[in-house]
Each structure stands twice: as structure tokens, then as C-alpha cells.
Amino acid sequence: xxxxxxxxxxxxxxxxxxxxxxxxxxxxxxxxxxxxxxxxxxxxxxxxxxxxxxxxxxxxxxxxxxxxxxxxxxxxxxxxxxxxxxxxxxxxxxxxxxxxxxxxxxxxxxxxxxxxxxxxxxxxxxxxxxxxxxxxxxxxxxxxxxxxxxxxxxxxxxxxxxxxxxxxxxxxxxxxxxxxxxxxxxxxxxxxxxxxxxxxxxxxxxxxxxxxxxxxxxxxxxxxxxxxxxxxxxxxxxxxxxxxxxxx
Numbered sequence: 001x002x003x004x005x006x007x008x009x010x011x012x013x014x015x016x017x018x019x020x021x022x023x024x025x026x027x028x029x030x031x032x033x034x035x036x037x038x039x040x041x042x043x044x045x046x047x048x049x050x051x052x053x054x055x056x057x058x059x060x061x062x063x064x065x066x067x068x069x070x071x072x073x074x075x076x077x078x079x080x081x082x083x084x085x086x087x088x089x090x091x092x093x094x095x096x097x098x099x100x101x102x103x104x105x106x107x108x109x110x111x112x113x114x115x116x117x118x119x120x121x122x123x124x125x126x127x128x129x130x131x132x133x134x135x136x137x138x139x140x141x142x143x144x145x146x147x148x149x150x151x152x153x154x155x156x157x158x159x160x161x162x163x164x165x166x167x168x169x170x171x172x173x174x175x176x177x178x179x180x181x182x183x184x185x186x187x188x189x190x191x192x193x194x195x196x197x198x199x200x201x202x203x204x205x206x207x208x209x210x211x212x213x214x215x216x217x218x219x220x221x222x223x224x225x226x227x228x229x230x231x232x233x234x235x236x237x238x239x240x241x242x243x244x245x246x247x248x
Contacts, residue, residue, distance in 0.1 A: 006030075033070060037063055040070060050144060050243075053236065056107070057082035061090045069094050072109060079143050080107035081136060081236050104135035104235070114145030121148050121242045122172035124162075124189070126155030126179035129204040133235040134178040137200065140239025141176075146246050156184045169193060174245045176238045180204025183215025190224025196245055199229045200238045 006027070013023045033040040045051040052071070056064050064080065064087045071078050072095045080091070081104075088100040088107050098109045123138045125131055131152055138148045149172065154162040162169075162185075169175060170193050178200040179185040186199035199222075201215035208214060212232035219229045230237040 035066055035070065038067055040067065042074070045076070050240070051076050051078070053140075054078065054080040054107075055082060056080045056084070056087050059087075061087050065090050065094060068098070068107070068109070072111075075111055077111045077114075077143060078107070078109040079140065081105070081140075083107045101135060101139055103132050104139050105132070106136060106139055108139065108143060110143065114143075116142075116145055116147045117246055119147070119173040119246055120171070121146050121174050121176060121239075121246050122151060122169050123148055123176045123239075123242075124151045124169065124178065124185065125153060126177075126181065126183075126185040127157075127204065128153045130178045130180055130202045133200055133202045133233050134176070136235030137176045137178065137239035137242065138235075140236050141243045141246070144240070144243040144247075146243050154185075155179060155181075156188060159188070162188070166192065170195070174198065174242045176200060176242050178202060178235070178238075179219075180212065180215055181209060183218040186219050186227050186229075187222040187224045190222060190227045195226070197227045198238045198241055199227050200235060201229070201232050203233055 009023050009026050012018045030043045032042055041052045054067055068078060068091045083105055091107055092098050095109055098107055100107055121141050123134050125134045138150055141148050149168055151165050172195055175189060175195055175197045177186040177189050177197055180202035183201050186197050189197050199219040201212045201219055203212035216232055
């Protein structure tokens with residue numbers, strides 16, 4: 001779609017020849033920016049309500065910098081997941097307001113403050129080693145305008161720790177349960193609360209954990225209703241889905 005096409009839509013809207021909804025429908029398919037190695041989706045937020053998120057792993061430092069610079073110039077809030085400290089240091093030079101969450105390995109550039117929801121998401125981990133994945137889920141939900149309550153290290157090895165937080169957990173609109181090892185935490189929660197649970201298996205564990213496969217299979221095979229499962233270590237996917245539910 002060219003600039004002339006956009007101008008024609010706006011002129012028709014101004015003259016009353018098309019409705020606001022019709023104009024929005026046309027604008028939903030506006031083009032992307034081709035950087036050669038990446039095609040940046042300029043209007044994902046218009047279509048989905050959430051701007052494009054940068055998956056930094058596998059990108060060179062220069063590629064990450066170019067993407068951040070382009071999106072930053074457009075004034076959009078930016079979230080870069082699985083980012084190295086070297087990528088952050090390079091991005092910081094062209095985007096001074098960027099901050100780095102070392103636990104989640106995420107770069108955040110918050111341009112447009114979204115009002116937090118009154119309802120909240122509870123992000124829970126079985127162990128402390130699961131915190132990096134949980135933090136990725138939590139900051140993803142927060143940057144999309146959700147209130148988040150963190151409850152860490154309450155796994156089944158000491159289940160009394162979980163019971164001590166049940167009022168806070170039951171008050172959430174949606175729960176993200178992050179666990180490695182055998183991945184039992186979401187199943188336990190599924191039998192205790194009446195809220196949707198997003199289970200996140202992590203690659204934390206010894207050899208027979210198979211880098212998170214055992215936790216994934218446990219969660220997929222749960223007999224507790226109301227549990228949905230994302231991929232191994234996919235904190236971003238869990239935070240995004242939790243945000244979608246919480247903001248309904």
C-alpha cells in the first residue's frame with residue numbers, strides 16, 4: 001500500500017464516503033519494512049493489539065541494533081527476548097532509554113505506558129532455577145499493561161510453601177505455572193483453583209529430564225482440568241497468552 005493509497009482512505013473518511021471501521025479495515029494490511037535480513041511488521045499492533053516482539057537469539061549484534069533503531073524511531077514500545085548482554089550494550093548506544101532484565105535476558109524500551117489492569121496475573125515457579133523463564137513471562141505481561149504478582153519457589157518438594165499463598169493465587173484472573181524437573185506444579189494447582197492455568201515446562205533438571213521433555217509430557221498428560229501448556233522454556237508465549245486472557 002502506497003502513501004497515496006493511505007491518503008485516499010483518509011480523504012474518503014474525512015468526506016464521509018467510508019466509515020471509521022472501513023478505514024481501519026483497509027489500514028490493517030499496511031506494508032512491512034524490509035531491512036534485507038528482516039521484514040518488520042509495522043502494523044502488528046493495529047491488527048493484534050500488541051506490537052511486534054524481537055526474538056534476539058540467533059541474530060547478530062548489528063542485526064539487533066538495526067531492528068531496535070528502526071522500531072525506536074517509530075515511537076513504539078519494544079520488547080526483545082533472549083537477548084545477550086552484548087546485544088543490549090550495543091542497543092543502549094542508539095537507544096539510551098533501553099533497560100536490561102538480566103534474569104529474563106530481555107531488553108525493554110517502554111515508549112507508550114499502557115495502563116495496568118485491575119485484575120492480575122499470578123506467575124508461580126516450582127523452584128528458584130525456574131525464575132528466568134518466569135521473569136520472561138512476567139515482564140511480557142507487564143509491558144502489555146497487566147498487573148503481575150510473582151510467587152517463586154513453591155514447588156511440590158515443600159508444598160506447604162504453596163498453601164501459604166493460596167489467597168493471592170485464587171485472586172488472580174489467570175495463573176502461569178512454571179516448573180522443571182517432573183513438572184507437577186500445574187497439576188497440583190489445577191486441583192485447587194478455578195482459574196485458567198498456563199503451564200510452562202522448563203529445561204531445569206537432571207539427565208532423565210531430557211532438557212524439559214519430562215516436564216512437558218507431565219503437563220500435557222495432567223488429569224487436572226483447566227491446564228493448557230506452552231513449549232519448553234517459552235515464558236514469552238505464556239506471558240502473551242496470560243495477557244490476552246487477563247485483558248478480555
